[in-house]
Amino acid sequence: MKAVVCTGTGGPEVLTLRDVPAPRPGPSEVLLDVRATALNRADLLQRRGLYPPPPGASDILGLECSGVVAELGPGAARFAVGARVMALLAGGGYAEQVVVHEDVLLPVPERLSFEEAAAVPEAFLTASEALLVEAELSPGQRVLVTAAASGVGNAAIQIAKVRGAFVIGSASAGKLATVKALGADVALERDAHDFVEQLRAATEKRGVDAIVDFVGASALSRHQACLAERGRLILVGLLGGASATLDLGRMLMKRQRIGGLVMRTRSVAEKIELVARFQRELWPALERGTLSPQLDQIVPLSDVAAAHTRMEQNLNTGKIVLRVD
Numbered sequence: 001m002k003a004v005v006c007t008g009t010g011g012p013e014v015l016t017l018r019d020v021p022a023p024r025p026g027p028s029e030v031l032l033d034v035r036a037t038a039l040n041r042a043d044l045l046q047r048r049g050l051y052p053p054p055p056g057a058s059d060i061l062g063l064e065c066s067g068v069v070a071e072l073g074p075g076a077a078r079f080a081v082g083a084r085v086m087a088l089l090a091g092g093g094y095a096e097q098v099v100v101h102e103d104v105l106l107p108v109p110e111r112l113s114f115e116e117a118a119a120v121p122e123a124f125l126t127a128s129e130a131l132l133v134e135a136e137l138s139p140g141q142r143v144l145v146t147a148a149a150s151g152v153g154n155a156a157i158q159i160a161k162v163r164g165a166f167v168i169g170s171a172s173a174g175k176l177a178t179v180k181a182l183g184a185d186v187a188l189e190r191d192a193h194d195f196v197e198q199l200r201a202a203t204e205k206r207g208v209d210a211i212v213d214f215v216g217a218s219a220l221s222r223h224q225a226c227l228a229e230r231g232r233l234i235l236v237g238l239l240g241g242a243s244a245t246l247d248l249g250r251m252l253m254k255r256q257r258i259g260g261l262v263m264r265t266r267s268v269a270e271k272i273e274l275v276a277r278f279q280r281e282l283w284p285a286l287e288r289g290t291l292s293p294q295l296d297q298i299v300p301l302s303d304v305a306a307a308h309t310r311m312e313q314n315l316n317t318g319k320i321v322l323r324v325d
Contacts, residue, residue, distance in 0.1 A: 003060050003095035004304050009049030012305035012312070015061075023058070023092070023099040025073030030102050032067040032085065036118035036298075037093035038151070039311050039320040040064070041237065042264060047308065053091045054265045062093020063264060066108055066117035067324075076102045084108040088121040088271060090264055094304065096324055103272040106279060109287040119151060119293035119319035120286065126236060126263055127156035127212070128278050131163065134234045134259050135210035139164030142203050144226060147214035148184060149175035151319040152236065154294045156212045157182045162285050168202060170195070178317050182294065190215075196225045207231060217241030227256050235260045294318035300325065 001022045008014045025031045043061045045051035053059050066086040069079045079085055085105040092098040108117040131137045137160060145156045148169030160167045161183045169184035172191070179187040186202045188195060200207060207228035213219070218240030223233055224247055231254065250256065266274075285291045296316040299307050300323050307320045 001096040002301070004062075004301065005060065006047055009047065012047070012308040014047060015305045015308065017302055017304070020060070020095070022097050025071055025076065025099050027074045028076050028102055029073040029099050030069050030076050030079060030105070031071040031073070032065065032087065032098050032100060033070045034065045034067040034093065034096055034098055034324045035114035036067075036324055037062045037065040037301075037322050038118045038122065039307055039322070040122050040151070041239075041311070043094075044308060044312055057090035057264075058092035058098070060092045060095050062091060062095070062098075063089050064118060064121035064123075065089060065093040065098060065324075066114045066120075067098075070097065072102075073099075078102045079105060079107075084114070084117075086117040086121050088125055088263070088275065094301065094322065101268050101272070104268065104275050106275060106283065109283075111287070111289060112293075115298050115321045115323060116293050116295065118321050119295055122263065123151040123155040123293065123319065124159070124282070124286070124291065125274060125278055126152050126261065127159050128282055129263070129274055130212050130234045130236055130261050131156060131159055131210065132281070133274075133277075134261055135212070135232045137163055137165055137210055140166070141209040142166045142168070142206070142228070144168045144170065144199065144208045144211045144223070145184070146170050146190070146212065146219070146223075147237065147239065148179045148182070148187070149317045150214065151294070153212070153214065154178075154182045154318060155291075157184050158291050159282065162282070162290060166203075168199060168208065172314070175317055196222055199226050203228070210234065212236060215240040217244035220244040220246065224250060224256065227254065230255045230257075232257045232259065236262075296320050298323055 169179035176187040214237030216238040
């Protein structure tokens, strides 16, 4: 089969399309013919040698995909051969075929194309875990979503609105209109010198109950100042670095909580649980269109280097999808 492999560590130029051995499904696994896969920031880090795959996972890039069930492994019976499905992966998505445990698959709603479906698993499952599990978001609460025009960011806006939250999205100036169009009640420029003051004004000076934070170190002090009493900051990315000073006094006085979230290194059992929770609580909204993946570009798998360059330059709004023929 064809797959994108890294000839070394470095920039997009190390990505190349080559013939590699096809995977085989084991017990309770299925083999998928991949129709589309989507880019994630983790792919860029792995390409540079900064985010190796977990033990036992494919070293091929790609943390999500959509496709058709091609073969069932021993004991697999949840989906029939030919079923349209989408999958959260630990790796292997940038290829013509991939193997995945059957209970980590989600059916593709009829209204979605394969390209749209490929943009769902990593973005929407990450956002749902951050908001509903880690942040314990309740109706009427206020939430700040950083990098709000990204794939996970726009999924978080939509899920928070479905849950009845008041949503503030932050992004670069050129993406604020997109953030508003996604449903955010307020859109703030991420680099505004008076960001905290603007956010507090938008929340009647109370701050937000939860933050989905992709930035990390460079914005920690600012984001901590944005949290209300008993506010929760859920860290899902480190675009601004990994080391920062935390105001423990504020944390104690305001009873704030800071938590982290990662998806790739979770066990299969954990992934099965979170997929089941998403299917139970949010898949109906995806099926009827209340939740909808936002695509930036669809390009052929052979143009993967250009796609990585676009994401690395922060030009995308929504998900970049690779079509696999």
